[in-house]
Amino acid sequence: MRLALDSDVFTDWRYQKPHTMRQIRDYRTRFGRFPRLTAMTVFEARFGFENKIAKSPSVDERLERDRLAMENLIRLSGVLEIEERTTAIAAYISARLSQSERNRLRADVFIAATSLAHGYGVATRNQRDFELIGHHLPPEITNLSLAIWKP
Amino acid sequence: MQTVTDTLQPEIMAGVLTGTVYSPLPDRVREHQAELVFPAFHYSLSAPVVEMFMVADSGQSTVKIALDEAVTMICELKGKRLNGREKMDVSVSFENAADRARASFVAATLQCLLWLAGPMKLRIPALELDLEVEFIAPLEEVNQTMHIRHVAYRLMVIERAFDRKLTRSLLFFDADVDRIAFVYHAIVDRSFVWPFFQAQFPFPANEQSLDILKDADRPSVRRLNVAHYEADVLGVSLALGRAIVTIENGVIVNLEEIGRELGTLDGHEFPALIKSLTGAATYEFPDAPRLSETKWDKRIEEFLALDRQLDEAIFQAANQLAAQSLADLNEEEKAEVTARPQFD
Numbered sequence: 001m002r003l004a005l006d007s008d009v010f011t012d013w014r015y016q017k018p019h020t021m022r023q024i025r026d027y028r029t030r031f032g033r034f035p036r037l038t039a040m041t042v043f044e045a046r047f048g049f050e051n052k053i054a055k056s057p058s059v060d061e062r063l064e065r066d067r068l069a070m071e072n073l074i075r076l077s078g079v080l081e082i083e084e085r086t087t088a089i090a091a092y093i094s095a096r097l098s099q100s101e102r103n104r105l106r107a108d109v110f111i112a113a114t115s116l117a118h119g120y121g122v123a124t125r126n127q128r129d130f131e132l133i134g135h136h137l138p139p140e141i142t143n144l145s146l147a148i149w150k151p
Numbered sequence: 152m153q154t155v156t157d158t159l160q161p162e163i164m165a166g167v168l169t170g171t172v173y174s175p176l177p178d179r180v181r182e183h184q185a186e187l188v189f190p191a192f193h194y195s196l197s198a199p200v201v202e203m204f205m206v207a208d209s210g211q212s213t214v215k216i217a218l219d220e221a222v223t224m225i226c227e228l229k230g231k232r233l234n235g236r237e238k239m240d241v242s243v244s245f246e247n248a249a250d251r252a253r254a255s256f257v258a259a260t261l262q263c264l265l266w267l268a269g270p271m272k273l274r275i276p277a278l279e280l281d282l283e284v285e286f287i288a289p290l291e292e293v294n295q296t297m298h299i300r301h302v303a304y305r306l307m308v309i310e311r312a313f314d315r316k317l318t319r320s321l322l323f324f325d326a327d328v329d330r331i332a333f334v335y336h337a338i339v340d341r342s343f344v345w346p347f348f349q350a351q352f353p354f355p356a357n358e359q360s361l362d363i364l365k366d367a368d369r370p371s372v373r374r375l376n377v378a379h380y381e382a383d384v385l386g387v388s389l390a391l392g393r394a395i396v397t398i399e400n401g402v403i404v405n406l407e408e409i410g411r412e413l414g415t416l417d418g419h420e421f422p423a424l425i426k427s428l429t430g431a432a433t434y435e436f437p438d439a440p441r442l443s444e445t446k447w448d449k450r451i452e453e454f455l456a457l458d459r460q461l462d463e464a465i466f467q468a469a470n471q472l473a474a475q476s477l478a479d480l481n482e483e484e485k486a487e488v489t490a491r492p493q494f495d
Contacts, residue, residue, distance in 0.1 A: 002329075011489045013470075014473050014474070014477050015477065016470075016473070024466070024469075029462050032298045032300070033294060033301070034469060048488035048490060051488075052488050062479035066476050066480060069476040072472050073469065073476060076291045076294050077469075078291075107491065121430075142426050142428065142430060143427065143430030144430075145346065145430050
């Protein structure tokens with residue numbers, strides 16, 4: 001199953017966690033390309049830099065250098081966009097979660113919905129939350145495929 | 152939305168690190184050998200120069216090297232003689248005379264080598280041409296070309312196993328890539344797990360089919376025999392023979408209809424709609440065509456032997472970006488830039 005990376009797994013890769021590096025290397029060899037990122041994962045990763053930059057009084061070259069590397073990595077991986085079908089899936093799932101789950105899983109719902117809309121599974125270490133999302137899929141979607149990439 | 156795997160980039164550029172070219176070059180040269188050396192990969196290849204010409208007094212020359220029966224590598228050399236030496240730029244493009252998997256595989260492999268193997272040497276001894284060149288490209292283009300190479304090889308395997316020519320164009324959609332992968336696994340692996348959501352299977356209305364109603368009201372392992380499995384690849388239907396599809400956590404969707412159809416026991420065929428709650432099934436293809444044990448020719452064998460080095464090189468390049476995206480920050484800053492946004 002083709003996979004998109006959850007934000008936690010993308011962060012693990014950036015932290016050079018050995019188990020994540022191994023999974024990504026294996027995936028690339030098997031599929032001939034790197035796992036994709038969802039637009040929500042990209043938003044979360046970019047937000048981290050923007051949030052830091054917004055609080056900095058002056059241009060920080062270190063941040064800019066690291067941000068540039070991340071942008072190149074995003075371009076290399078490719079981004080699954082949020083399209084109309086994504087919003088329909090996300091709305092269906094969100095409406096069936098409790099208020100607290102909805103608040104807590106807002107981003108994950110969009111990561112899952114985007115992946116589903118494009119025919120991808122999700123590589124995550126957050127099995128419990130994505131399984132919960134997977135229990136509330138629209139009837140035309142039978143399954144959210146998960147790859148659990150944990151140490 | 153479908154994602155398109157693009158065709159090869161038309162041209163790649165490089166700066167010459169060191170090298171000399173002696174002018175004037177003959178207007179037209181044939182039957183000389185070009186040598187491409189990739190020291191970091193401990194690999195070199197020779198191929199005939201099929202055409203070479205220069206534009207008088209412009210410092211521009213073109214060398215065409217026949218890499219394979221349908222693939223020509225075109226090197227454009229542009230430079231001026233300074234202090235007795237040539238200062239040159241080189242651009243390379245590929246002419247693909249056949250929209251076939253083999254041609255794409257050969258061109259993509261060479262292109263990936265130029266990008267991933269570091270400085271390389273281009274030599275044409277008969278012309279006293281000896282250049283050291285390093286090509287640099289955006290990593291996403293390299294990644295894309297590696298993917299084309301990956302898919303093109305799988306198509307070559309399918310063409311060979313079925314003894315069919317398949318490709319008209321190598322512009323792939325994700326769905327094409329999936330179908331190519333499915334048939335490739337059927338040929339090479341014979342048994343494999345594949346995404347499975349819901350499908351119709353034909354059953355005859357007879358006593359043997361009553362088995363389907365066992366545990367019909369709950370998820371269970373459903374093992375189904377398909378007499379003739381056909382898969383479509385790039386518009387061509389390929390017969391994979393008998394298939395055994397094992398669906399873990401399979402449930403019957405149209406139970407009521409099945410009960411009604413089976414009740415007649417008159418042998419007529421009806422569809423059973425089965426879905427998997429885990430989204431996967433194991434496919435076995437005992438009778439699918441096999442890849443002949445004869446090796447590929449020397450060029451393809453050599454290019455296949457580069458798989459590990461190419462895979463590792465692109466992984467390392469991407470991994471370096473991942474590492475660099477936090478490399479200049481202290482632990483506190485790393486935690487800050489990787490924290491997920493909080494909206495409440």
